[in-house]
Amino acid sequence: MYKLRKQKQEHKSNCLICGHPLEYLSSAFELTCFYCGKKEKGSIFCSSDRYHYVCDDCHNLSSFNYIKDFILSTGGKNPFEITFDILNNPNVTVPMLGCHHAYILTGAVLASLKNRGHIHISRADIEELFYRLSKQAVGGYCGLSGVCGIVPAGGIIYSILTGSVCGKDKEQKITMKITALLSKAVFDLTGPSCCKAYLFKALEIISASLYEDFNFLLIDNDVDITCNFKELHPHGCMREKCPYYADSYIVNVEKLKESLKDTTIEINFKLDKSSFENNNNIPPAPC
Numbered sequence: 270m271y272k273l274r275k276q277k278q279e280h281k282s283n284c285l286i287c288g289h290p291l292e293y294l295s296s297a298f299e300l301t302c303f304y305c306g307k308k309e310k311g312s313i314f315c316s317s318d319r320y321h322y323v324c325d326d327c328h329n330l331s332s333f334n335y336i337k338d339f340i341l342s343t344g345g346k347n348p349f350e351i352t353f354d355i356l357n358n359p360n361v362t363v364p365m366l367g368c369h370h371a372y373i374l375t376g377a378v379l380a381s382l383k384n385r386g387h388i389h390i391s392r393a394d395i396e397e398l399f400y401r402l403s404k405q406a407v408g409g410y411c412g413l414s415g416v417c418g419i420v421p422a423g424g425i426i427y428s429i430l431t432g433s434v435c436g437k438d439k440e441q442k443i444t445m446k447i448t449a450l451l452s453k454a455v456f457d458l459t460g461p462s463c464c465k466a467y468l469f470k471a472l473e474i475i476s477a478s479l480y481e482d483f484n485f486l487l488i489d490n491d492v493d494i495t496c497n498f499k500e501l502h503p504h505g506c507m508r509e510k511c512p513y514y515a516d517s518y519i520v521n522v523e524k525l526k527e528s529l530k531d532t533t534i535e536i537n538f539k540l541d542k543s544s545f546e547n548n549n550n551i552p553p554a555p556c
């Protein structure tokens with residue numbers, strides 16, 4: 270299956286197979302995956318007369334493997350640069366829309382934390398976090414349930430850092446704080462949805478929050494975000510409504526701190542990093 274996909278030219282937006290616009294259904298019905306032949310209930314398919322359907326596993330497979338390898342091998346310390354290295358690599362297809370962006374977010378931040386010496390990450394850890402994401406970052410469900418995969422992606426980073434599992438106190442609270450912040454940011458940016466904008470904003474929020482909560486600084490210099498994806502959006506770029514539509518969008522640490530102050534969600538405690546240092550930073554099993 271993997272070989273077959275590598276031989277084909279995949280489209281970065283719309284239908285992966287033929288590039289036609291996609292249909293989004295309000296009710297799922299049984300469809301057959303073009304790549305693996307799996308029959309399952311789905312709600313997104315190609316509008317061409319060939320009705321292409323790609324299951325979530327196949328939609329994500331080649332880029333997930335690439336993202337995993339990249340996270341483990343990169344020496345990058347800046348999560349924005351790691352993200353753009355993945356998005357701009359011509360050898361991997363990251364569709365314009367899709368939960369790949371949630372995986373890139375988690376991976377880029379954890380790679381940055383690893384390369385700055387804050388945590389150790391093994392392939393088994395990455396498998397664990399990808400498994401968790403697969404449970405809650407599901408293609409198209411941003412529109413069907415109101416939860417974008419970027420939200421649990423941020424929660425997984427905090428869960429890995431704090432050892433949060435169901436039933437823990439401060440660890441779960443602070444994990445839910447970051448998901449609340451991200452959900453609010455996704456809400457602010459929607460109209461229509463844009464996975465690229467969500468990813469960029471989530472990187473800003475998590476970078477600020479990790480600094481505020483744990484004193485982990487992920488960027489040393491200003492970052493200039495340039496969005497090269499405006500013409501690829503199948504539902505239309507938000508243009509001037511999007512903060513990343515301008516030719517240049519500068520991120521710096523002071524701006525990150527300011528953006529956190531804008532939120533209406535406040536949690537008046539800080540987790541003491543020493544309280545979870547005994548976790549050895551090994552992700553616990555999900556509850």
Ligand SMILES: [Zn+2]
Pocket residue numbers: 284285286287288289315316317319320321
């Ligand atoms: Zn198609």
Ligand SMILES: [Zn+2]
Pocket residue numbers: 302303304305306307323324325326327328
């Ligand atoms: Zn499939």
